[in-house]
Amino acid sequence: MSVSDEAAEGAVEAGGIPAPKMCDERQGQDRLPRTYVLWLVGILVSLVGNAIFYFALGWAASEYGGSIAALTLSAITLPRVLLLLVGGAVSDRISARRVLITGDAAMLIFSLILAATAYSLGAPPLLLIATGVAVGVVDAFYLPASGSMPRRLVAKAQLPRALSLRQVGGQVINMGGGPLAGVLVGLAGFAGAAVVNAVTFAFTLVVLTVIRPQHEVPPAPRTAGLLKEAMSGVKVAFSHPVLRPGLWLTGAAAGFLLPVLSLLVPLLAREEEWSAGAAGLVLGAQGVGMVAVTLVVVKRGPLGRPGLMAASALVLAGVGVLALGISPSATGAIAAGLIIGVGNGTFAAHIAPLVLASSPDTHLSRIQAVLALVQSLALLLMNNVLGALVDLEGATVVLVVCSVMLVGVGLAGLASSPLRNDRTGLERR
Incomplete structure (x- = not known):
């Protein structure tokens, strides 16, 4: 309970109204709806399946060498990137819940057919590549719909x-999914x-048939063709005074922080001749910092104005990246990893609700599609660019370059008045 809550409780008690009732009402208002919790359980179960399946797909493809492995992963990414905007438009047009139910049902059937085929024929390259294409197509429709569901x-x-x-x-599943997948x-x-x-997928499908959105918005009017509706999501996103800088911050994080x-x-x-264990500890420290911040937000809500916190978090993450780059030892790198995790966690915990809450009701899924597209393109481009630069400069x-870019973009975000002053999520604070 905050100081202001305690003061309010004391004032109520002084007025002769039982304070416990007010506390109960406040807790009831703050408690997340059961429908969201049930949906979240379904999503997390699905993420466990995805972690296992993606590992299995990459492992099977690696048997045929790097080219087949890369082609299999690209078979997922390419259709996802090409169809994301269309997927968002379809979700806004016919309802996100229907798109999710259709996607889960399709993947359930596909996974059973794939299991039978792989049991009979093994995992030849053509089957693996076709599987990647199928997963990428479904993801293009599923991700925007799933991203919009919390708002609903x-x-x-x-x-x-x-x-x-x-x-x-998701962080917990990412940490445990790899070892579990390897065993399975x-x-x-x-x-x-x-x-x-x-x-x-079967479990998630059952969950989706049971829940009903409590804040559902009517489908977007069909004023144009599907492609024009898809592109209108881009136009709305990059003309909105809060969404535009928010998307630029997200792209910068995807391009200069995730790599x-x-x-x-x-x-x-490898350059500093640290052990693999030391590198793992750096990543683990990052995960600890990230989870710690998000747990605080889960318990207490946003730490401040979301745009202000997100932009400041990029600056903090940039400082951590600089400390990582100039660290003289693995111990210093682990401390830098913790700083990066705090910055990364603070950024993610504030930018995602800011983008979702700022999206017009008619474009919820389309804005999520633009968000996913910005992240995918930035990550796809910068992984290759940064990898090539490492070969040239180390x-x-x-x-250091990534640090400068993160700090610069964070400061630019702080200079944006609409982003800096937005108070999404602070209505009851």
């Missing part, structure tokens, strides 16, 4: 806590992973 299930003021809870669950694939192979994936963790930390460790120089 909880009040705007609850979005920071709701999305932070989802983020914490070792025991049951690619076919077994497909069966597990089918079971998780630090997945690409540059291992390369820096990991330390590239980390």
Whole structure:
């Protein structure tokens, strides 16, 4: 309870009204709806299946060499990027819940057919590539719909806590999914992973048929063709005074922060002759910092004005990246990883609810599609650019470049008055 809450409780008691009743009402208002919690359980179960299946897919493809493995992963990414905007328009047009139900049903059937095929034929390259295409197509429709669901299930003021809870669950699954996937694939192979994936889709499908959105908005009017409706999401997103800088911040984080963790930390460790264990501890420290911040937001709500916090968080993350790049030892790098995690967690916990709450009701899924597209394109481009720069200049120089870009974009975000002053999620504080 905050100081202001305690003062309000004392004032109520002085007036002769029982304070416990007020506290009960306040707790009832702050408690996330059961429909959201049930949906979140379904999503997290589905994420477990995805973690296992993606590992199994990559593992099976790696048997045929790097080219087939890269082609299999690209088979997921390419249709996803090409169809994301269309997927968002379809979701806004016919309802996000229907799109999710259709996607889960399609993947359930596909996973069962895939399991039977893999059990009979093994996992030839053509099957793996076709699987990647199927997953990418479904993801293009599923991701925008899923991203818009929290807005349909909880009040705007609850979005920071709701999305932070989802983020914490995703982080836990990411940390445990790899080892679990390795054990399962070792025991049951690619076919077994497909069966597990089918079971998780079946569970999520049941959840979606049970829940009903409490804040559902009517479908967007069909004023133009599907492609024009898809492109209108881009137009709305980049003409909105809050969404536009929010998307630029998100693109910067995807392009200059995420590659630090997945690409540059291992390369820096090899350059500095640290052990693989030391590199793992840097990533673990980042995860600890990120989860710690999101747990605080789950319990207490947003830490301040979301745009202000998100932009400031990028500056903090940039400082952490600089500390990582110039660190003289693995111990210093681990401390830098913790700083990066706090910045990354603060950014994610505030930018996601800001974008979702600022989206017009008619464009909820389309804005989520634009958000996913910005992240995917930035990550796809900068992974390759930064990797090439490391070969030319070394990991330390590239980390300094990433730091400068993150701090610069964060400061630019702080200079945006609409972003800096937005008070989404602070209505009851």
